[in-house]
Amino acid sequence: MLRLTAGRMGSLMARRATVALTTSSARMASHGHEVSESVDMSKPMYSDRRESPLPDKPYKDVLTPADKSLKEKEKGPWGQLSNEEKLALYRISFCKTYPEMNQKSSEWKSVFGGMFFFLGLTGLLVIWQAAYVSPPLPRTFEPESKAKQLQRMLDMRVNPVEGFGAQWDYEKNQWK
Amino acid sequence: MFRAVFRLSSTGARSLVRSRPAISAPLASRCYSHGTVETDEEFDARWVTYFSKPDIDAWELRKGMNTLIGYDLVPEAKIVDSALRACRRLNDMASAIRILEAVKDKAGPHKDIYPYLIQELQPTLSELGISTPEQLGIDKL
Numbered sequence: 026m027l028r029l030t031a032g033r034m035g036s037l038m039a040r041r042a043t044v045a046l047t048t049s050s051a052r053m054a055s056h057g058h059e060v061s062e063s064v065d066m067s068k069p070m071y072s073d074r075r076e077s078p079l080p081d082k083p084y085k086d087v088l089t090p091a092d093k094s095l096k097e098k099e100k101g102p103w104g105q106l107s108n109e110e111k112l113a114l115y116r117i118s119f120c121k122t123y124p125e126m127n128q129k130s131s132e133w134k135s136v137f138g139g140m141f142f143f144l145g146l147t148g149l150l151v152i153w154q155a156a157y158v159s160p161p162l163p164r165t166f167e168p169e170s171k172a173k174q175l176q177r178m179l180d181m182r183v184n185p186v187e188g189f190g191a192q193w194d195y196e197k198n199q200w201k
Numbered sequence: 202m203f204r205a206v207f208r209l210s211s212t213g214a215r216s217l218v219r220s221r222p223a224i225s226a227p228l229a230s231r232c233y234s235h236g237t238v239e240t241d242e243e244f245d246a247r248w249v250t251y252f253s254k255p256d257i258d259a260w261e262l263r264k265g266m267n268t269l270i271g272y273d274l275v276p277e278a279k280i281v282d283s284a285l286r287a288c289r290r291l292n293d294m295a296s297a298i299r300i301l302e303a304v305k306d307k308a309g310p311h312k313d314i315y316p317y318l319i320q321e322l323q324p325t326l327s328e329l330g331i332s333t334p335e336q337l338g339i340d341k342l
């Protein structure tokens with residue numbers, strides 16, 4: 026068994042990792058337009074969450090000159106800001122208001138609809154399979170065979186105290 | 202008044218709290234495994250002090266608010282007041298409005314808490330020039 030030291034193992038892994046990275050980046054370069062825009066998850070991200078009112082970063086990163094001047098005005102008394110300006114400041118920092126965030130959607134209808142549709146499809150598949158794929162049932166499933174099985178169970182006195190045999194009246198030869 | 206008492210477990214992590222109706226129940230009836238229980242006043246004072254830090258930075262404001270909203274309670278007016286003043290020091294009007302939205306959302310089905318809170322905060326809102334979400338029209342869709 027080869028015994029690699031920790032250092033050697035580390036360099037091996039590093040080399041493998043860099044090879045993997047370079048191949049994936051080469052693949053991405055050759056793809057061109059098909060590559061979707063990925064978000065850098067190592068940086069603070071914006072989120073609209075009820076339980077976290079102030080997200081890690083403001084919503085708008087790039088500010089227009091109008092926005093910048095508004096931000097300057099924000100440093101002064103807020104009484105001087107008009108309602109529209111206050112709203113503009115809000116929308117710079119945040120994407121959705123609380124009511125917008127808490128909006129109900131009808132997505133559940135699509136989810137249930139899709140679920141039931143595929144369940145139905147599967148049901149049809151199962152029926153078809155039972156009709157055309159499954160082999161015939163063994164002869165022990167026939168009523169006569171089952172009757173004989175039942176009689177044998179009674180003769181064996183299966184569970185005579187609490188279970189099966191207890192339900193059968195052995196004197197009158199009938200179910201209790 | 203609109204508070205729940207929470208307790209610290211041995212690992213120091215916050216355990217789940219139960220919300221109480223808007224009546225202050227006597228705390229002596231609680232039995233805890235160990236440790237002292239923080240009174241409502243101590244809790245309030247601690248948070249007011251947190252937001253009253255004169256050189257509070259934006260991160261601390263965000264962290265404080267997000268933590269506070271994570272608790273099973275609606276913050277007292279004095280805590281919200283302190284937080285709004287912190288927003289003023291940070292020149293962040295948007296966060297001030299967001300805080301008001303958040304405490305309204307925290308009250309949930311108890312529709313009488315938020316109007317009371319606004320009533321208590323009215324002097325501060327007028328002084329700092331903060332508009333409520335209702336005044337800006339963003340309380341409706």
